[in-house]
Amino acid sequence: MDLNYLTAHDIKDKIKKKEISCREVTESVFSRIEEVDVSINAYIRLEKDSALKSADRIDKKISKGEDTCDFTGIPVGIKDNICTRDITTTCASKILNNYIPIYDAGVIKRLKSQDYILTGKLNMDEFAMGSSNENSFFGPVSNPWDTERVPGGSSGGPAASVAAGEAICSLGSDTGGSIRQPASLCGVVGFKPTYGLVSRYGLVAFASSLDQIGPFARDMEDCAALLNVICGHDSHDSTSLDAEVPDFKSFLKDEIKGMRIGVPSQLMLEGIDPEVRGAVNSALKMAEDMGAKVEEISIPNLEYALNVYYIIAPSEASSNLSRFDGVRYGFRDSDADTLRNMYKKTRARGFGDEVKRRIMIGTYCLSAGYYDAYYEKALKVRTLIIQDFNDAFSKYDVLISPTSPTTAFKKGEKTDDPLSMYMSDICTIPVNLAGLPAVSIPAGLSNDGLPIGLQVMGNVLREDNVIRAAYALEKAIGFKGIPKI
Amino acid sequence: MTGIIKTENNYESTIGLETHLELETATKMFCGCRLSFGEKKNINTCPVCLGHPGSLPVINKKAVEFAIKIALALNCSINERTIFHRKNYFYPDMPKNYQISQYDIPLGVGGYLEINMGDYVRNVGITRVHMEEDAGKLVHTGSTGRISGSGGSIVDYNRAGTPLIEIVTEPDIKTPEEAKEYMTVLRNLLLYLDVSNCSMEEGSLRCDANVSIKPEGSDGLGTKTEIKNLNSFKFLRKGLEYEIKRQKKVLDSGEQVIQETRHFDNNSGTTKALRSKEEAHDYRYFPEPDLVPIIIGKDMVDAIRETIVELPEEKSRRYMEEYGLSSYDAGFLAGDSKIAGYFERCLDCFDDAKAVANWIMGDFSALANKEKIHISDSKVSPESLCRMLKMIAGGRISIKIAKTVFEEMFNDGSDPEEVIKNKGLEQISDSGELEAIIDEVISSNPGPVGQYREGKKKAIGFLIGQVMAKTKGKANPRIVNAIMSKKLR
Numbered sequence: 019m020d021l022n023y024l025t026a027h028d029i030k031d032k033i034k035k036k037e038i039s040c041r042e043v044t045e046s047v048f049s050r051i052e053e054v055d056v057s058i059n060a061y062i063r064l065e066k067d068s069a070l071k072s073a074d075r076i077d078k079k080i081s082k083g084e085d086t087c088d089f090t091g092i093p094v095g096i097k098d099n100i101c102t103r104d105i106t107t108t109c110a111s112k113i114l115n116n117y118i119p120i121y122d123a124g125v126i127k128r129l130k131s132q133d134y135i136l137t138g139k140l141n142m143d144e145f146a147m148g149s150s151n152e153n154s155f156f157g158p159v160s161n162p163w164d165t166e167r168v169p170g171g172s173s174g175g176p177a178a179s180v181a182a183g184e185a186i187c188s189l190g191s192d193t194g195g196s197i198r199q200p201a202s203l204c205g206v207v208g209f210k211p212t213y214g215l216v217s218r219y220g221l222v223a224f225a226s227s228l229d230q231i232g233p234f235a236r237d238m239e240d241c242a243a244l245l246n247v248i249c250g251h252d253s254h255d256s257t258s259l260d261a262e263v264p265d266f267k268s269f270l271k272d273e274i275k276g277m278r279i280g281v282p283s284q285l286m287l288e289g290i291d292p293e294v295r296g297a298v299n300s301a302l303k304m305a306e307d308m309g310a311k312v313e314e315i316s317i318p319n320l321e322y323a324l325n326v327y328y329i330i331a332p333s334e335a336s337s338n339l340s341r342f343d344g345v346r347y348g349f350r351d352s353d354a355d356t357l358r359n360m361y362k363k364t365r366a367r368g369f370g371d372e373v374k375r376r377i378m379i380g381t382y383c384l385s386a387g388y389y390d391a392y393y394e395k396a397l398k399v400r401t402l403i404i405q406d407f408n409d410a411f412s413k414y415d416v417l418i419s420p421t422s423p424t425t426a427f428k429k430g431e432k433t434d435d436p437l438s439m440y441m442s443d444i445c446t447i448p449v450n451l452a453g454l455p456a457v458s459i460p461a462g463l464s465n466d467g468l469p470i471g472l473q474v475m476g477n478v479l480r481e482d483n484v485i486r487a488a489y490a491l492e493k494a495i496g497f498k499g500i501p502k503i
Numbered sequence: 504m505t506g507i508i509k510t511e512n513n514y515e516s517t518i519g520l521e522t523h524l525e526l527e528t529a530t531k532m533f534c535g536c537r538l539s540f541g542e543k544k545n546i547n548t549c550p551v552c553l554g555h556p557g558s559l560p561v562i563n564k565k566a567v568e569f570a571i572k573i574a575l576a577l578n579c580s581i582n583e584r585t586i587f588h589r590k591n592y593f594y595p596d597m598p599k600n601y602q603i604s605q606y607d608i609p610l611g612v613g614g615y616l617e618i619n620m621g622d623y624v625r626n627v628g629i630t631r632v633h634m635e636e637d638a639g640k641l642v643h644t645g646s647t648g649r650i651s652g653s654g655g656s657i658v659d660y661n662r663a664g665t666p667l668i669e670i671v672t673e674p675d676i677k678t679p680e681e682a683k684e685y686m687t688v689l690r691n692l693l694l695y696l697d698v699s700n701c702s703m704e705e706g707s708l709r710c711d712a713n714v715s716i717k718p719e720g721s722d723g724l725g726t727k728t729e730i731k732n733l734n735s736f737k738f739l740r741k742g743l744e745y746e747i748k749r750q751k752k753v754l755d756s757g758e759q760v761i762q763e764t765r766h767f768d769n770n771s772g773t774t775k776a777l778r779s780k781e782e783a784h785d786y787r788y789f790p791e792p793d794l795v796p797i798i799i800g801k802d803m804v805d806a807i808r809e810t811i812v813e814l815p816e817e818k819s820r821r822y823m824e825e826y827g828l829s830s831y832d833a834g835f836l837a838g839d840s841k842i843a844g845y846f847e848r849c850l851d852c853f854d855d856a857k858a859v860a861n862w863i864m865g866d867f868s869a870l871a872n873k874e875k876i877h878i879s880d881s882k883v884s885p886e887s888l889c890r891m892l893k894m895i896a897g898g899r900i901s902i903k904i905a906k907t908v909f910e911e912m913f914n915d916g917s918d919p920e921e922v923i924k925n926k927g928l929e930q931i932s933d934s935g936e937l938e939a940i941i942d943e944v945i946s947s948n949p950g951p952v953g954q955y956r957e958g959k960k961k962a963i964g965f966l967i968g969q970v971m972a973k974t975k976g977k978a979n980p981r982i983v984n985a986i987m988s989k990k991l992r
Contacts, residue, residue: 099557100557101556101557107556109556114556117556119550119555119556119557120550120555121550121555121558123557218557218559219557219558219559220557220558221557222556222557223556223557225792226792226793227792253561254559255559255561256559256560256561256562256793256794256795257559257792257793257794257795333789334789334792336591336787337589337591337601337787340591340593340599340600340601341554341556341598341599343593343595343600345595345658346553346554346555346598346658347555357595357656361593381787384591384787384788384789385785385787386785386787389787389788389789393789
């Protein structure tokens with residue numbers, strides 16, 4: 019087996035047994051990148067030299083018998099909206115094309131403290147706005163299972179790189195499904211933790227009240243291990259929870275007997291591809307066979323989730339993105355003659371269409387005279403959705419649904435129809451509105467050979483239930499997909 | 504006389520003030536950068552106050568405490584739950600292109616500040632006290648230093664993120680004089696709280712005014728204008744006086760006042776339109792999602808209330824009761840925390856409060872004003888002032904001599920003992936010595952002596968004056984009077 023397709027926990031074992039070295043793993047990952055990234059385009063920037071240097075240093079450390087952590091020497095890719103000191107962080111936007119952060123994000127500090135290896139910065143939809151990774155200044159990302167198709171978005175790079183063996187794990191960000199939907203479309207595990215569990219410090223904000231960083235991995239064990247690294251309080255982020263962080267690996271128990279599983283009927287309607295519904299239903303059958311109690315439930319306000327999201331997220335974005343003005347950093351259009359024109363031209367030429375569309379929607383929603391009808395009302399409905407979830411979690415330990423209504427769609431298929439693109443996130447958005455933890459795991463392949471994802475949702479800070487259910491289902495489903503690229 | 508008397512329309516003005524105060528905390532409102540004034544440009548900055556991508560604000564607890572202190576001192580009620588909003592607008596001195604401020608749930612609401620106008624007292628309502636962050640500073644390059652015609656602009660973000668408190672009054676202020684008094688009382692109060700240096704020159708205390716006029720006695724309010732750049736007590740009064748006059752002219756000519764923002768130009772003493780209501784920004788306020796609500800419990804409010812020192816109003820009342828000072832004197836001494844401090848230190852070593860008050864408010868203030876320094880910064884220490892006051896009380900020097908002595912003390916920080924010794928100013932109270940001089944005066948002035956003995960008692964004044972002249976003013980007038988009266992009998 020190729021080293022680049024090993025899991026982090028396998029690599030850790032094999033390094034410990036001196037079967038392989040960090041350098042070998044790192045070289046294997048980079049040779050895979052050199053081989054396939056021409057067609058995948060998962061990376062915006064590679065850090066090969068520094069990665070190999072780190073690998074050698076870590077090998078020396080290990081040979082001296084120094085202690086290692088779960089992610090010591092593991093090649094991890096980072097979505098390009100997470101700030102890495104001295105390494106460009108572009109958000110896949112022209113406007114930050116040349117931006118080099120002067121500080122490390124909270125999660126990067128945590129990974130560095132474990133001596134991880136940064137492979138490079140991963141492609142994404144510009145400013146994390148999109149569901150297909152076609153909105154990147156650096157070109158679209160291809161799905162490793164079928165390069166004619168999209169990998170999902172906005173974390174298309176993080177998902178595709180892990181699926182294609184171009185990274186062992188990766189970090190993405192999830193505002194409305196941006197981790198789970200591409201994980202689903204690429205056949206990998208993608209986890210969005212409880213809002214506030216992972217520091218947002220250094221994550222370039224899209225929608226502050228929804229954004230959350232999370233891991234991509236090839237199995238639940240790596241996913242839990244990476245959660246262990248990135249979760250925890252950060253005094254630089256006021257919305258960071260001061261909750262005790264459990265050992266997420268301790269929830270990797272193949273035991274869901276008696277677990278109460280709810281299936282929201284609103285997420286299993288006709289809009290969901292029959293094959294996707296089939297895969298989810300067969301997984302639910304497995305859960306029942308393992309002794310879980312599965313019931314359909316209704317979460318009435320879910321039908322408004324998409325509407326609420328497309329008011330709140332663009333509103334926050336319109337303000338968050340106003341700092342990109344060409345004054346202090348990033349792209350500046352230099353042929354403007356006045357301040358006003360500099361702002362206008364910089365932003366007109368620096369942002370892509372989808373970003374501009376959302377800035378306009380958000381600016382409109384927050385404008386005097388419209389605020390009450392849109393933003394204020396959306397906040398109220400958001401509260402209703404949270405109450406609905408509270409009710410559901412008083413009866414169920416986890417909720418299960420498809421992650422994405424469909425498998426990976428063709429590039430260009432939805433680019434002219436923003437609304438149908440927005441529908442891709444119908445199953446994932448409610449989770450962000452309520453700040454819940456949720457994971458997407460592979461549930462099998464479609465007849466076309468495309469991955470299908472299944473979503474497990476838990477109550478706030480009940481990662482334990484999510485991991486337990488997902489781990490048991492992962493074992494039962496036994497997905498062993500490696501795309502033939 | 505034609506018999507036609509042109510009556511001028513009578514108007515009354517209504518003024519509301521918005522004051523911004525930079526807090527003197529160790530660090531900025533939302534990051535760990537030091538506060539600075541006059542330092543190298545952009546030296547005290549970080550990803551947060553430069554608005555770098557991914558950076559997040561964290562509330563400065565000390566600033567919140569200061570804000571609560573201010574709100575309490577202004578008799579506001581403190582909102583138990585207060586939140587920040589984003590105020591969105593594009594300007595290069597605003598690193599994020601939004602200001603983190605407060606909107607519909609400010610920290611403190613519904614307070615008042617009492618101003619004493621001599622003939623009357625007014626409670627000026629405080630609508631709100633809220634927290635926000637300051638912007639950076641734009642420096643326009645080129646000869647004029649103004650934005651028009653400049654070659655470019657440099658931004659200094661040292662000030663960006665400095666904790667700022669906004670204090671908004673109700674439209675309770677009626678005249679420019681009242682506005683000036685309000686600012687004076689407010690500034691004194693804030694100095695007492697020790698939360699800012701309150702320097703209008705350095706811009707740590709700034710003031711904007713809303714002003715409108717209406718026909719005298721009529722209901723409602725006229726259309727207001729907002730005047731910016733009223734950054735000294737003088738400019739505040741002048742700017743308002745000009746603007747009221749301007750509005751009167753507009754109304755008298757049959758036109759309407761336009762709601763707009765106007766800039767006070769302190770060179771010309773006039774106000775000029777900046778932008779009208781139609782051009783006003785839509786700030787698109789919405790709750791700051793990067794911060795969580797601040798919950799201010801009763802315990803916290805009580806603890807902060809404990810730290811508030813005796814404030815001017817209370818202090819003044821105590822001075823009147825404890826020391827029998829007049830309302831004016833007590834108000835003067837208590838109004839300025841440094842003067843009050845000086846006064847109270849004097850009372851530690853000398854217990855005639857009235858005498859201390861008289862000196863501080865009299866000669867001392869006069870000299871300090873002339874030199875444009877504050878009493879507390881003068882060379883005269885409270886201890887040394889007290890030594891002099893004791894000499895007066897003990898009859899060692901007269902009030903008149905004391906004035907000379909004090910001037911010396913004020914000018915070079917001399918000790919009163921030394922001044923008296925060096926200049927030989929000590930009063931002659933030795934009756935033996937005085938008797939000899941008095942005898943001499945009596946024998947050489949038979950005229951006045953005769954007049955006195957004939958019943959013209961006033962003549963003694965002349966004789967005492969002669970004694971004082973011979974002693975160069977050092978004779979103790981009380982003793983001279985006694986001996987003289989006895990000898991003339």
